[in-house]
Amino acid sequence: MRKPSKWLWAAALSGYAFLYLPLAIVIVYSFNDSRLNAEWVGFTFDWYKKLFENDEMLAAAGNSLIIAVMTSVVSTVLGTMAGLALHRQRLRVLSVLVLTPIAIPEILMGVSLLIFFVLLNFTLGLVSVTLAHIAFCIGFVAIVVRSRLAGMDESLTEAARDCGATPAQAFRHVTLPLIMPGVFAGALMAFTLSIDDFVITFFTAGASTSTLPLQIYSMIKIAVTPEVNAVSTLLMLLTLAMIVAASRLSPEILEPSKETSS
Amino acid sequence: MAQQAGDRKSRWLVSGPPLLYLIFFFALPTLIMVLASFRSPGEFGGLTPLVGEDGVLDLNLESYARFFAESVYAEIFLKSVVIALVTTLICLLLAYPLALVIARSAKRRRDLLLLLVILPFWSNFLIRVYAWMIILGPQAALARGVNWLLALAGAEPVSLLFSPFAVLVCLVYVHLPFMVLPLYANLEKHDQALLDAAQDLGANGWQRFWRVTFPLSLPGVYAGAALVFIPALGIFAIPDILGGPNDSLIGNLIKQQFLETRDWPFGSVLSIVLTVAALGLAGLAAWVGRAGGGSGEAARRA
Numbered sequence: 227m228r229k230p231s232k233w234l235w236a237a238a239l240s241g242y243a244f245l246y247l248p249l250a251i252v253i254v255y256s257f258n259d260s261r262l263n264a265e266w267v268g269f270t271f272d273w274y275k276k277l278f279e280n281d282e283m284l285a286a287a288g289n290s291l292i293i294a295v296m297t298s299v300v301s302t303v304l305g306t307m308a309g310l311a312l313h314r315q316r317l318r319v320l321s322v323l324v325l326t327p328i329a330i331p332e333i334l335m336g337v338s339l340l341i342f343f344v345l346l347n348f349t350l351g352l353v354s355v356t357l358a359h360i361a362f363c364i365g366f367v368a369i370v371v372r373s374r375l376a377g378m379d380e381s382l383t384e385a386a387r388d389c390g391a392t393p394a395q396a397f398r399h400v401t402l403p404l405i406m407p408g409v410f411a412g413a414l415m416a417f418t419l420s421i422d423d424f425v426i427t428f429f430t431a432g433a434s435t436s437t438l439p440l441q442i443y444s445m446i447k448i449a450v451t452p453e454v455n456a457v458s459t460l461l462m463l464l465t466l467a468m469i470v471a472a473s474r475l476s477p478e479i480l481e482p483s484k485e486t487s488s
Numbered sequence: 489m490a491q492q493a494g495d496r497k498s499r500w501l502v503s504g505p506p507l508l509y510l511i512f513f514f515a516l517p518t519l520i521m522v523l524a525s526f527r528s529p530g531e532f533g534g535l536t537p538l539v540g541e542d543g544v545l546d547l548n549l550e551s552y553a554r555f556f557a558e559s560v561y562a563e564i565f566l567k568s569v570v571i572a573l574v575t576t577l578i579c580l581l582l583a584y585p586l587a588l589v590i591a592r593s594a595k596r597r598r599d600l601l602l603l604l605v606i607l608p609f610w611s612n613f614l615i616r617v618y619a620w621m622i623i624l625g626p627q628a629a630l631a632r633g634v635n636w637l638l639a640l641a642g643a644e645p646v647s648l649l650f651s652p653f654a655v656l657v658c659l660v661y662v663h664l665p666f667m668v669l670p671l672y673a674n675l676e677k678h679d680q681a682l683l684d685a686a687q688d689l690g691a692n693g694w695q696r697f698w699r700v701t702f703p704l705s706l707p708g709v710y711a712g713a714a715l716v717f718i719p720a721l722g723i724f725a726i727p728d729i730l731g732g733p734n735d736s737l738i739g740n741l742i743k744q745q746f747l748e749t750r751d752w753p754f755g756s757v758l759s760i761v762l763t764v765a766a767l768g769l770a771g772l773a774a775w776v777g778r779a780g781g782g783s784g785e786a787a788r789r790a
Contacts (some may be wrong), residue, residue, distance in 0.1 A: 230589045231693070237585035244582065245608045245664065248619030255622065264627035304506040311503035320503055323510040331722025331766055333739055334521075334759050335514070337746050341524055341756070342517035345535075361513040364506055393498045422612045424725060429746065442614045446729060450621050458615040469610045473603065 256455035273456040286441040297359040297420040302413040305367025313375040336429030350432025359420045367412035374408030411476030525756035551753040568737040572720040575659040579667040587671035609665035624648040654730040667712035674708025714770035
């Protein structure tokens with residue numbers, strides 16, 4: 227194995243610094259005893275306390291959780307089905323429908339769903355946001371499940387069928403337990419994608435419903451405050467926990483590029 | 489026979505629900521948007537009725553004509569393409585050393601190094617934009633340092649925040665992982681024996697990189713370029729938050745049409761132009777990449 231040179235390591239380390247410094251600054255200033263995010267004054271938990279006294283923020287967090295849980299449940303079921311179908315049947319229509327929402331600019335999905343809901347006289351709010359989130363999460367779950375299936379020995383399912391199991395029984399007792407880590411990883415991924423989504427939520431939430439990202443957006447449009455740092459830090463911790471858990475269950479989610487470059 | 493019919497039924501039971509969901513909540517809305525681009529805006533937002541009072545189907549090309557007639561839209565569109573391209577290029581420059589180091593480090597360390605690139609991508613998008621508001625803010629160390637230097641040189645102080653510079657830095661920051669991943673996936677597969685052979689033939693480090701590693705990595709470069717370029721072209725939140733009033737990109741224009749001006753047909757036209765441009769240029773990159781991949785194959789065989 228060829229060892230990277232000192233210069234290469236130096237360049238890579240500055241790359242890592244570039245990736246992490248901004249996030250570190252957000253976290254550090256969330257404990258800073260100053261309204262200005264400019265220099266370190268002293269340590270405080272005040273911004274976190276303020277956060278839990280902020281009713282708008284709590285309502286937004288509640289909405290985000292409801293949407294993320296619903297999205298995660300429904301898109302995991304539909305995404306697992308899509309993953310199975312993509313693996314076993316060569317349905318071109320399905321693969322186009324599953325993969326395009328991931329490939330096109332997000333704003334396109336946001337505005338087309340806005341037109342769609344308004345033309346149907348569908349009230350914009352929690353339900354419309356959830357329906358939109360499910361639509362873009364199905365693809366991510368399907369990809370994780372499909373790559374799990376690709377690494378699985380299909381002869382196990384065939385053996386079950388040969389022993390007289392119905393397709394449903396073979397799925398329930400053989401395939402499903404084997405792909406379960408992938409299904410769980412997909413569910414965690416969908417939860418994370420949903421709770422973090424800004425663009426599609428922005429267009430489909432309407433005026434009266436807020437989520438955490440929408441709340442953060444409206445706060446930073448007005449001013450930079452350490453309260454935003456505090457909520458950002460908590461959200462980062464949640465996402466980090468989810469993704470680390472998901473990657474333990476199914477390492478393939480860390481290599482989405484394999485999908486696109488192969 | 490009975491089993492085959494059962495298989496067919498169970499097949500539809502599996503593929504049917506996700507298929508129906510995506511037709512209803514993705515394909516149909518997209519089609520409606522395409523149709524909306526040929527219609528006229530309603531008086532209070534929305535659309536005029538599809539069939540006018542005279543019973544004639546009301547479809548026209550007015551919104552398309554408007555896009556091509558008023559140069560301001562073409563200018564913003566071109567500016568967006570240029571900024572997305574510059575973003576892609578800077579991402580490539582920053583991502584290459586990262587991907588190379590990960591691909592060439594010991595196997596047990598690779599997963600951790602890769603995870604470290606991916607984690608920031610999984611933190612909330614707005615938080616990553618907000619971080620740059622803090623870093624580039626007028627009271628932060630960076631702006632004070634820059635303005636101190638400018639003052640020494642006798643120049644007027646500048647604002648780092650709310651500038652095209654802020655937009656570009658953040659675009660690069662947000663999209664960097666998209667470039668590292670496909671590059672790494674490609675570099676990891678390279679046969680080290682090629683580099684050894686090049687070295688035996690007297691090639692120095694630079695020559696080995698430019699004549700062997702880089703040409704072989706082109707498919708990864710093109711894949712990464714597409715993954716960065718497509719989302720970078722449609723972004724509206726970054727110019728919205730970090731840019732000044734003159735830094736609007738096509739994404740901002742689209743947002744404006746739907747939420748402020750409420751001109752759906754024109755907003756739809758802009759969205760369609762954006763999608764066609766993004767997928768068209770990415771498709772071109774993929775096509776070039778395949779050609780490049782072919783020559784890479786040739787190099788491997790040679």
